[in-house]
Amino acid sequence: MHGFNAGGRRTFLGGTNQQNAEVLSPALQGKDALAHIWAGWAGLRVVLMVFGIVFLIQGIVAYNMLQTYAVEQLAGLRDVAQAALVPVVNDIGEEKPAAVKQNVSKLLHHTVIRGFAIYGMTDDALLHKYGELPGLRPVKGMRYPKTFYAKDGLLYDVIYTPSEIGQPYNVAVRLDAAGVSQQMTAYGWRALAIILLLSALITSVLMVAMNQLLLAPLLRRNDQLLEKMHLQAENKIHRLAYFDSLTGLPNRTYFLENLDKSIEQKAYGEDGVIAVLSVDIDHFKDINDSLGHEVGDKLLEVVGTRLVKALPAEAVVARLSADEFALMMPMAPEADISILSDQVFASIQDPVEIMQESFLTRVSVGVSCYPQDGDTAREVLKNADIALSRAKNEGRGTVRHYSQDFSEIVQQRAQLVRDLRKALDEKQLQLFYHPQFDVRTGEIVGAEALLRWIRPASGPGGGSQFISPAEFIPVAEQSGLIVPIGEWVLRHACARTKAWQDAGVPPLRMAVNISGIQFHRADIVRLVEDVLGKTKLPPEWLELELTESIFIEDAQSAIDIMDQLHQLGVQLAVDDFGTGYSSLSYLRQFPIDRLKIDQSFVRASLMNLNDRMIIRAIVNLGHSLNLKIIAEGVEMKDHEDLLKEEGCDEVQGFKYSKPLPEDKFLEFVKTYNENLANSKKVWMVE
Ligand code: C2E
Numbered sequence: 001m002h003g004f005n006a007g008g009r010r011t012f013l014g015g016t017n018q019q020n021a022e023v024l025s026p027a028l029q030g031k032d033a034l035a036h037i038w039a040g041w042a043g044l045r046v047v048l049m050v051f052g053i054v055f056l057i058q059g060i061v062a063y064n065m066l067q068t069y070a071v072e073q074l075a076g077l078r079d080v081a082q083a084a085l086v087p088v089v090n091d092i093g094e095e096k097p098a099a100v101k102q103n104v105s106k107l108l109h110h111t112v113i114r115g116f117a118i119y120g121m122t123d124d125a126l127l128h129k130y131g132e133l134p135g136l137r138p139v140k141g142m143r144y145p146k147t148f149y150a151k152d153g154l155l156y157d158v159i160y161t162p163s164e165i166g167q168p169y170n171v172a173v174r175l176d177a178a179g180v181s182q183q184m185t186a187y188g189w190r191a192l193a194i195i196l197l198l199s200a201l202i203t204s205v206l207m208v209a210m211n212q213l214l215l216a217p218l219l220r221r222n223d224q225l226l227e228k229m230h231l232q233a234e235n236k237i238h239r240l241a242y243f244d245s246l247t248g249l250p251n252r253t254y255f256l257e258n259l260d261k262s263i264e265q266k267a268y269g270e271d272g273v274i275a276v277l278s279v280d281i282d283h284f285k286d287i288n289d290s291l292g293h294e295v296g297d298k299l300l301e302v303v304g305t306r307l308v309k310a311l312p313a314e315a316v317v318a319r320l321s322a323d324e325f326a327l328m329m330p331m332a333p334e335a336d337i338s339i340l341s342d343q344v345f346a347s348i349q350d351p352v353e354i355m356q357e358s359f360l361t362r363v364s365v366g367v368s369c370y371p372q373d374g375d376t377a378r379e380v381l382k383n384a385d386i387a388l389s390r391a392k393n394e395g396r397g398t399v400r401h402y403s404q405d406f407s408e409i410v411q412q413r414a415q416l417v418r419d420l421r422k423a424l425d426e427k428q429l430q431l432f433y434h435p436q437f438d439v440r441t442g443e444i445v446g447a448e449a450l451l452r453w454i455r456p457a458s459g460p461g462g463g464s465q466f467i468s469p470a471e472f473i474p475v476a477e478q479s480g481l482i483v484p485i486g487e488w489v490l491r492h493a494c495a496r497t498k499a500w501q502d503a504g505v506p507p508l509r510m511a512v513n514i515s516g517i518q519f520h521r522a523d524i525v526r527l528v529e530d531v532l533g534k535t536k537l538p539p540e541w542l543e544l545e546l547t548e549s550i551f552i553e554d555a556q557s558a559i560d561i562m563d564q565l566h567q568l569g570v571q572l573a574v575d576d577f578g579t580g581y582s583s584l585s586y587l588r589q590f591p592i593d594r595l596k597i598d599q600s601f602v603r604a605s606l607m608n609l610n611d612r613m614i615i616r617a618i619v620n621l622g623h624s625l626n627l628k629i630i631a632e633g634v635e636m637k638d639h640e641d642l643l644k645e646e647g648c649d650e651v652q653g654f655k656y657s658k659p660l661p662e663d664k665f666l667e668f669v670k671t672y673n674e675n676l677a678n679s680k681k682v683w684m685v686e
């Protein structure tokens with residue numbers, strides 16, 4: 001089924017044997033098609049026409065021959081009669097009445113002569129008459145042709161001239177031509193039979209000749225043309241249905257069908273296995289988005305070609321979706337499947353040259369096997385995919401083999417999604433608030449709204465369960481649930497902030513986390529506008545925390561959306577700054593107000609000079625761009641001191657408080673502010 005062209009790419013040479021037979025059948029059926037032509041009504045008409053023409057031509061010829069034959073017969077009859085008549089007329093001329101009487105009687109009874117009349121040579125007067133009187137008589141001065149006058153088709157009158165008779169008479173004779181007529185009829189029937197036979201024969205010969213010389217080549221050409229078109233169409237449909245147009249590799253449909261077939265035909269032999277590998281290019285989306293689809297396409301082509309080259313000829317390499325490849329290969333029971341993943345990694349190792357630039361790519365690989373990891377192609381591939389996502393989650397650039405507990409994880413995830421949807425409907429979600437402080441004055445300046453989910457007990461006796469946002473937010477993002485959840489958070493956080501303000505709590509800036517999915521998928525601008533309008537919260541008290549990933553996904557649309565948000569008057573902060581793609585160039589282009597240094601740098605800053613340097617760099621860079629800097633993860637006084645030294649503006653962390661539910665948070669704010677005021681008073685008194 002597969003072959004390699006000069007470039008090493010695996011190409012499709014045809015379909016299954018059965019498909020080939022179907023494709024070639026029109027050519028094989030060429031002779032049958034020919035036979036069919038004659039069987040049809042059109043064919044019959046052609047045959048009848050040819051037969052008719054042949055018959056007509058032969059009929060005309062035969063008629064002429066019949067005429068000639070008749071003339072000859074009658075001429076013979078005339079000659080015979082003349083021979084019989086001459087002696088009798090002689091006798092008459094010599095006036096021998098007795099002989100004449102006897103001979104005339106013989107003549108009339110035993111020859112074809114039925115009667116005759118003798119006319120004078122000069123005046124054509126009737127001299128003698130014997131038997132029937134012929135209707136034909138000589139006319140004076142006329143030359144008589146040696147023809148006859150036929151009457152009723154059976155009687156023939158002829159005139160013999162004196163030179164023919166040898167006496168000075170013209171003799172008119174009535175002849176009995178019944179014998180000639182019979183002969184003619186018999187001759188006619190015979191001729192008709194022969195003509196019919198000949199016509200049939202000639203028609204057959206002509207038809208065969210026409211078949212062989214004219215129609216057959218025509219039909220054959222037609223068949224060949226049809227066959228070619230048929231093949232081309234089949235190939236095209238086949239290619240579209242089974243092959244990926246970019247890489248020329250088989251697609252998912254082909255891959256699954258082939259895998260099913262291999263399973264069915266036991267291609268793996270006794271006790272053998274079929275290894276299935278899912279291969280995914282790491283960060284392909286980023287490459288595609290940041291460098292353009294042209295580079296992305298080229299990369300896919302190169303990866304496809306390299307995989308095909310690197311793997312054994314029996315392996316089937318396919319492109320399943322955007323950046324996912326898959327391969328399958330029957331293996332002996334003792335064979336080491338990791339050889340395959342090693343070959344995959346080795347093939348990707350060298351940099352890829354695209355448009356004079358060199359790219360280093362990595363891939364993640366998931367492996368599963370028939371029959372251990374599934375009974376059907378679909379199941380085996382699905383489990384290879386599960387192993388692949390495991391490989392991606394566990395650091396990428398690596399391989400994971402499917403195992404049963406993977407699918408348990410997947411099922412747990414599915415359950416989590418169902419529960420989360422219920423949580424949203426049944427109001428199990430709530431917001432906690434994490435205060436933020438001005439590091440110099442110590443004042444509370446804001447709070448970050450953080451989502452909390454307390455899942456109620458599922459059965460009697462079981463307690464309710466706290467689920468960390470770190471666990472359920474990624475699941476909400478993958479399932480798309482983050483969009484309604486994020487909307488709920490925004491509405492709730494804004495409504496509470498406004499309510500606090502109305503209740504006389506000193507105004508606080510409310511930071512709300514916005515997921516990348518929510519940012520790009522939902523109409524975030526209209527949502528924010530709507531929420532601000534409905535809650536009447538002045539926009540400057542709302543801050544949206546965005547992560548760096550949203551800039552990578554689609555930079556231009558991110559700029560547009562952020563510009564519109566900024567025009568609404570809300571503030572924008574970059575969350576977890578320093579951990580993402582850290583392309584500092586975007587800072588200038590985006591309307592950002594605040595950078596939030598990731599807690600990992602804060603946590604490590606006391607031990608690691610590098611992390612402190614990073615904090616310093618972020619602060620300097622941010623300030624040079626007129627941005628405020630806030631640090632999260634501040635757990636100790638030393639963290640606070642360090643951040644203050646480095647010029648950080650604001651802090652957030654467990655040193656001050658854990659995230660708190662609303663009532664506790666408000667209590668905290670109240671006491672904190674009172675304490676702060678008191679400490680200031682103390683300071684002033686001092
Ligand atoms: P984040 O936005 O970076 O939130 C800060 C996280 O760090 C919070 O964890 C907070 O409790 C924790 N944190 C702050 N200071 C300290 C500290 O001093 N020590 C320690 N150990 N932790 C500290 P949390 O609440 O578990 O949230 C985790 C992540 O979940 C958040 O990271 C955010 O990405 C996401 N998340 C939480 N709520 C929402 C939400 O409403 N919407 C979205 N889209 N994501 C949310």
Ligand code: MG
Nearest residue numbers: 448513545575
């Ligand atoms: Mg945050």
Ligand code: MG
Nearest residue numbers: 575576598632
């Ligand atoms: Mg953060």
